[in-house]
Amino acid sequence: MFDYTIAPINALITPTGGDWVTQAIANLDTILLDHSQCERKAAGVALNLIFRYPSSTK
Template sequence: MGKINLLVSATSEDWIEQAINNLEIILLDHSHCERKAAGVALNLIGNFGSETPPF
């Protein structure tokens, strides 16, 4: 199986260093995104959960 490269360009060393030095902030931001996604999913289930799927 071949290597899959999803990035269009290489990640800069400066960005990597900043990410490592601010990992707590990155993880906090990610957790907020996950919480928002969970809320949207629950909202969709609440609005459309009883409908039959179209497939």
């Protein structure tokens, strides 16, 4: 479908430690709940912008 590849984003200065991964897996429910709350907030902001600027095409 696509003929190109996306270059990896290397934003972290140091690699993520194994301890963090272990803790993340152990607390996956908390991480997913936090992420879902962030997504819900982002969706709310997007809807707010849509209704605030209805004539904007960008």
